[in-house]
Amino acid sequence: MGVMWMLMILIWRMLSKILRRYGRWALVMPVGGMGAALFGLNVWTAATVLLALLLGVLLALVLVRWRQAGRSGLLPVTMLGAGICGLWAAASMARSWTAGFAVFNAFAVRVGGAQVAVPKPPTGAGFQGAVSLRAASQAAAKLPRAIAAQGRFINFSFSGRPGNLVAGPFGGLIARRVARPQVVILGHSLWWGRLLILGSLLLLALGLWLSPRAVADLRALITRVAPRLERWRREGNWGILLVPVTSFGLTIFGVRPWTIAAIVAAIVISIRWPRLAADLVPLVLVVFAAYGFMLVSRWVPGPRVLATPQPTRFGAIPVDSSQTSLLAGVEASALLAFGAWLFPRTIGAHSRGKPTTGHEVELAGRVQRLTETRGHALDAAAAELRRIERDLHDGAQTRLVALGMNLRALERMLPASPEAARALATEAIETSARALSDLRLLVRGIYPPVLADRGLGHAVRALALDTALPVELDIDLPGRLTSPVESACYFAVAEVFANAVKHSAARRIHLLIEHADDLLRIEVSDDGVGGADPANGTGLSGVERRLGTFDGILAVSSPPGGPTMIAMEVPCRLLSPKISSCSGTG
Amino acid sequence: MQVVVAEDLFLLRDGLTRLLSAHGFQIAAAVDTAPGLLRALLEHRPDVAVVDVRMPPGFADDGLQAALEARRQMPGLPVLLLSQYVEELYAREMLADQMGGVGYLLKDRVFTDNQFVDAIRTVAGGGTVLDPEVVTKLVGRRSHDGPIARLSGREREVLELMAEGRSNTAIAQQLFVTEKAVSKHTTSIFTKLGLAASEDDNRRVLAVLAYLNS
Numbered sequence: 001m002g003v004m005w006m007l008m009i010l011i012w013r014m015l016s017k018i019l020r021r022y023g024r025w026a027l028v029m030p031v032g033g034m035g036a037a038l039f040g041l042n043v044w045t046a047a048t049v050l051l052a053l054l055l056g057v058l059l060a061l062v063l064v065r066w067r068q069a070g071r072s073g074l075l076p077v078t079m080l081g082a083g084i085c086g087l088w089a090a091a092s093m094a095r096s097w098t099a100g101f102a103v104f105n106a107f108a109v110r111v112g113g114a115q116v117a118v119p120k121p122p123t124g125a126g127f128q129g130a131v132s133l134r135a136a137s138q139a140a141a142k143l144p145r146a147i148a149a150q151g152r153f154i155n156f157s158f159s160g161r162p163g164n165l166v167a168g169p170f171g172g173l174i175a176r177r178v179a180r181p182q183v184v185i186l187g188h189s190l191w192w193g194r195l196l197i198l199g200s201l202l203l204l205a206l207g208l209w210l211s212p213r214a215v216a217d218l219r220a221l222i223t224r225v226a227p228r229l230e231r232w233r234r235e236g237n238w239g240i241l242l243v244p245v246t247s248f249g250l251t252i253f254g255v256r257p258w259t260i261a262a263i264v265a266a267i268v269i270s271i272r273w274p275r276l277a278a279d280l281v282p283l284v285l286v287v288f289a290a291y292g293f294m295l296v297s298r299w300v301p302g303p304r305v306l307a308t309p310q311p312t313r314f315g316a317i318p319v320d321s322s323q324t325s326l327l328a329g330v331e332a333s334a335l336l337a338f339g340a341w342l343f344p345r346t347i348g349a350h351s352r353g354k355p356t357t358g359h360e361v362e363l364a365g366r367v368q369r370l371t372e373t374r375g376h377a378l379d380a381a382a383a384e385l386r387r388i389e390r391d392l393h394d395g396a397q398t399r400l401v402a403l404g405m406n407l408r409a410l411e412r413m414l415p416a417s418p419e420a421a422r423a424l425a426t427e428a429i430e431t432s433a434r435a436l437s438d439l440r441l442l443v444r445g446i447y448p449p450v451l452a453d454r455g456l457g458h459a460v461r462a463l464a465l466d467t468a469l470p471v472e473l474d475i476d477l478p479g480r481l482t483s484p485v486e487s488a489c490y491f492a493v494a495e496v497f498a499n500a501v502k503h504s505a506a507r508r509i510h511l512l513i514e515h516a517d518d519l520l521r522i523e524v525s526d527d528g529v530g531g532a533d534p535a536n537g538t539g540l541s542g543v544e545r546r547l548g549t550f551d552g553i554l555a556v557s558s559p560p561g562g563p564t565m566i567a568m569e570v571p572c573r574l575l576s577p578k579i580s581s582c583s584g585t586g
Numbered sequence: 587m588q589v590v591v592a593e594d595l596f597l598l599r600d601g602l603t604r605l606l607s608a609h610g611f612q613i614a615a616a617v618d619t620a621p622g623l624l625r626a627l628l629e630h631r632p633d634v635a636v637v638d639v640r641m642p643p644g645f646a647d648d649g650l651q652a653a654l655e656a657r658r659q660m661p662g663l664p665v666l667l668l669s670q671y672v673e674e675l676y677a678r679e680m681l682a683d684q685m686g687g688v689g690y691l692l693k694d695r696v697f698t699d700n701q702f703v704d705a706i707r708t709v710a711g712g713g714t715v716l717d718p719e720v721v722t723k724l725v726g727r728r729s730h731d732g733p734i735a736r737l738s739g740r741e742r743e744v745l746e747l748m749a750e751g752r753s754n755t756a757i758a759q760q761l762f763v764t765e766k767a768v769s770k771h772t773t774s775i776f777t778k779l780g781l782a783a784s785e786d787d788n789r790r791v792l793a794v795l796a797y798l799n800s
Contacts, residue, residue: 436670436694437694449640450647465674468727
């Protein structure tokens with residue numbers, strides 16, 4: 001046990017050294033070595049390792065920007081898979097020792113032309129269990145010498161069918177039936193089994209250790225690639241899928257004259273009649289899925305498959321055992337699901353006259369967005385008018401009524417009691433001052449005077465002066481914008497400033513305004529605690545809606561713990577080039 | 587004392603000229619556009635100009651721009667700005683040259699004609715008069731800073747009144763204390779803010795405003 005433990009530590013140290021020195025990609029070598037140990041050093045393991053290396057180099061060369069994701073995305077999956085396979089192999093080794101012995105015992109094993117003497121188990125029915133295990137080991141220990149004497153293969157027969165025994169990687173034997181490439185590992189000693197379990201566990205642990213990083217890398221990759229896929233999906237016409245989907249038929253029916261003809265037809269249709277091609281894609285998918293289900297349902301475990309001269313294939317999977325038939329069923333289900341998902345997007349949409357091509361979808365999306373933003377704009381304007389009406393009604397209007405009453409009373413009192421009249425006059429003056437102050441506040445809320453006088457740059461400067469936090473300004477705005485845009489942007493900045501003061505506990509705010517290529521860009525960042533969310537509360541979502549009226553957008557990056565950065569972009573033209581650029585700290 | 591009045595609304599212009607005439611000012615010119623104001627200022631070189639911020643032709647801050655331009659050509663020309671609203675930004679621009687002779691008041695203040703007339707005289711004498719609304723903002727913005735936070739409540743009141751451009755006498759009257767007490771407060775304020783004390787009212791106000799403006 002102590003030796004085992006030391007071995008584990010040694011392996012771990014080596015691995016961490018390799019990791020540190022060459023990065024995670026270097027693990028391909030030990031993983032490949034493990035694969036070779038598990039499955040023997042044959043064409044497949046060599047090809048897999050070579051392919052993995054090649055893939056890694058290609059990814060590193062081509063996707064330099066996504067190097068991290070490219071490197072480690074597949075590796076943990078490979079490791080986990082290899083670990084699971086290893087455990088499975090170790091488990092099946094324990095089974096096949098007995099079963100393998102049965103093979104030895106029951107059928108004549110011949111080396112060259114002569115029979116090899118195989119020791120019989122001590123008891124007649126006892127070739128299953130511990131006794132037969134040991135006996136199998138002993139038999140296996142003797143056999144390699146015979147193999148070495150006679151060459152690599154030992155011919156034998158299995159139920160009257162031809163087969164051969166192959167030398168396993170660790171001196172054991174693999175009984176391989178020629179007709180069905182099922183592998184039975186024979187005669188491995190317990191020591192190798194333990195090592196196999198240990199290695200598999202190590203692989204599993206490494207794979208699990210790497211996978212969070214790989215998931216993070218993959219997520220980064222997906223966030224980069226997703227917009228492109230989304231754009232492709234929006235612009236793409238589903239008809240281009242007809243050719244690959246038809247080519248799938250090759251894997252079922254093989255290369256025949258009519259499958260080739262179908263593919264050629266698919267190419268012609270998808271070029272000449274893209275709409276028809278799009279409609280055909282889900283139909284073809286459903287037909288293939290149905291065929292797959294039929295194959296799977298017809299397959300019954302037992303000698304019938306053995307009698308089948310050639311295994312039936314579906315996709316890349318030969319349907320010849322319960323596992324592969326299950327896989328084929330999964331594959332058919334996936335095809336069916338994809339077809340069903342495509343149905344409303346192609347045939348359904350066409351029959352309802354909905355737009356499907358990229359341009360039509362774009363136009364329809366544009367119309368929908370304009371309808372939405374127009375609704376928001378009308379709602380906002382109506383709400384604004386209601387607020388102004390209420391403010392006027394409760395504020396200035398009420399005060400003017402009071403003023404009128406005071407003056408009327410003053411008129412009555414003047415002859416009788418001049419002293420009381422004077423007091424009333426003072427009150428009237430105060431009332432009028434309050435009415436004016438109310439009106440000033442209201443006007444500021446409707447359209448701030450500096451904004452009207454000088455435009456966005458100066459108005460935002462004045463706003464910065466009014467803000468309780470120091471604001472660094474970086475404004476490059478060589479002219480005026482249309483007043484609706486100026487107003488929307490001003491109130492957007494005001495809202496963001498107010499949020500920063502109220503919620504962020506920031507020490508300072510930085511504001512950037514620039515206009516280039518007919519795009520106004522505003523960035524407000526603070527060094528506060530973050531956690532701003534447009535979905536939470538109405539402030540930022542209101543800003544988003546208001547900017548949406550001008551096709552503007554709002555993006556918020558505010559992780560918990562900060563910092564917060566809010567970017568707004570509004571497409572707009574400058575009205576007049578005018579000196580209105582200012583910067584500084586206010 | 588020669589005054590140029592610039593106001594585009596006839597009612598207010600008429601009211602202002604009548605009010606000022608009643609208090610013994612001579613109206614050199616009463617104009618209703620910004621270019622007219624600039625011409626009148628250069629032509630009459632009055633003792634003080636009373637100027638509305640928003641005027642034709644732009645109906646933006648044309649009055650302010652004309653006044654700033656006139657002060658560039660005639661440094662220290664006393665100008666009292668009147669407006670329906672007060673903007674700290676505009677006050678800062680007027681104060682930027684540190685020459686004094688600047689006023690910036692809400693139009694509401696015209697109601698209390700004595701204070702208004704006092705303000706015109708202060709500005710004409712090279713003093714500075716700021717509307718309490720602006721001063722509150724200026725002081726409020728700095729209230730988190732160390733020095734201003736260390737001022738006592740009474741000292742802060744005195745500071746605000748000083749920033750509005752009041753003399754020690756006026757401050758004493760307003761706060762119902764003796765002039766001696768006020769000058770004690772001002773000395774304390776100047777020490778706490780680290781400013782050089784000055785006996786001259788105008789220079790003292792400019793120092794306070796420069797501090798608040800920085």
